[in-house]
Amino acid sequence: QSALTQPASVSGSxxxxxxxxxxxxxxxxxxxxxxxxxxxxxxxxxKLIIYDVSNRPSGVSSRFSGSKSGNxxxxxxxxxxxxxxxxxYCSSYSSTSTHWMFGGGTKLTVL
Amino acid sequence: EVQLVESGGGLVQPGGSLRLSCAASGxxxxxxxxxxxxxxxxxxLEWVANIKQDGSEKYYxxxxxxxxxxxRDNAKNSVYLQMNSLRAEDTAVYYCARDNAxxxxxxxxxxxxxxxx
Numbered sequence: 001q002s003a004l005t006q007p008a009s010v011s012g013s014x015x016x017x018x019x020x021x022x023x024x025x026x027x028x029x030x031x032x033x034x035x036x037x038x039x040x041x042x043x044x045x046x047k048l049i050i051y052d053v054s055n056r057p058s059g060v061s062s063r064f065s066g067s068k069s070g071n072x073x074x075x076x077x078x079x080x081x082x083x084x085x086x087x088x089y090c091s092s093y094s095s096t097s098t099h100w101m102f103g104g105g106t107k108l109t110v111l
Numbered sequence: 112e113v114q115l116v117e118s119g120g121g122l123v124q125p126g127g128s129l130r131l132s133c134a135a136s137g138x139x140x141x142x143x144x145x146x147x148x149x150x151x152x153x154x155x156l157e158w159v160a161n162i163k164q165d166g167s168e169k170y171y172x173x174x175x176x177x178x179x180x181x182x183r184d185n186a187k188n189s190v191y192l193q194m195n196s197l198r199a200e201d202t203a204v205y206y207c208a209r210d211n212a213x214x215x216x217x218x219x220x221x222x223x224x225x226x227x228x
Contacts, residue, residue, distance in 0.1 A: 003155065034213035038156070045206060045221060046148075046156065051214035089156050093213055099170050100146070100158035 004028065004090055006103035013111045017078040020106045022090030023071060028101050030071035034093035037066055037075045040105075041086045050075060077108070085110040113137040113217040115207050120222030123197055127226070131192040133207030133219055141165075141185040144210035147192045149203035150221075157203075161210055162190065175201075197226045 005023040012018035022029065022037075029035055035053045038046035048057055050066035053073065065076045073092070077084055090103040119131040133145070146161040160171045160181040169181050180193040190207055204223050208215035 003157075032213075036214040040156075045218040046215075047218075048214060048216050051216070052212075057216065091156070091158075091215075098158070098172050099161070102148075102156040102158065105155040 004092060004101050004103035006088075006090060006106045008104070009107045009109065011109040011111055012077075012080050014080050014082065016080050017076060018080065018108065020075045020077075020088055020090075020108070022073045022075070022092075022103045024073075024092055024094075024101065025071055027096055028071075028092040028094040029068065029073050031095060032093045033068070035066065035068060035073040036091045037064075037073075038089045038091065039086060040089065046089065080110050082110055084108060113209065115209065115217060115219035117205065117207050117219045117222040120205065120224045122225045122227065124228050125198060125226055127197050128193070128195045129197065129224060131194065131205055131207075131222060131224070133190045133192075135188045135190070135207075135209070138209065138217075140188040145181075145183060145190040146208045146210050146215055147181060147190075148206045148208055148215065148218075149201075149224075150206070151200075151203040154203075159205070160192065194224070197224075199226050202226045 037050035040046045053068045054066040063078045094101045114136045116134045147159040162169045162181045178196045183190045204221040206221045207219045209217040
């Protein structure tokens with residue numbers, strides 16, 4: 001089963017906003033509102049930053065927001081900061097035999 | 112504070128076995144599904160398996176089904192991953208994570224499994 005599709009890299013300047021896309025199918029992203037986003041710094045465990053498409057866990061900055069349209073979910077980071085420079089992964093429930101899908105990850109560079 | 116601590120990783124030859132453990136604290140362990148997720152060196156995340164609160168339901172990614180077995184001991188607040196017939200492509204950092212509704216909200220720091228001769 002193929003992973004969800006994310007761009008390998010995105011970049012943006014400090015203070016600006018960027019959006020990372022995550023494309024799936026009607027059997028995962030398009031069929032359920034169970035999209036999560038994770039931030040992972042090198043050598044560290046993933047950290048949940050968005051769940052159920054657009055909800056933020058307690059303690060996560062409001063600069064992070066999520067949305068979904070059809071089979072594509074998006075993570076937007078506003079007011080980019082140097083500490084945002086790292087890897088981001090999307091995840092979704094899937095009705096296939098692979099119950100939980102992840103995207104291939106996107107490396108964010110803050111210029 | 113929720114803490115998940117994995118152990119049991121190491122170097123194993125192809126075809127060998129390994130048992131990973133994850134000790135949980137700071138949560139009502141028996142109330143949650145638990146997952147194992149892995150990450151090959153330099154690669155992305157891959158969900159491996161999860162298990163229901165009472166152990167009555169277990170699900171696996173196709174690539175490990177029949178070789179890996181997830182289990183739990185609620186009395187010990189622990190979840191396990193028995194890995195048999197290991198292959199080079201199973202080399203990865205293995206994370207345990209708490210399933211909360213339809214997400215994985217807490218993750219351990221991971222344990223490295225290397226399959227090599």
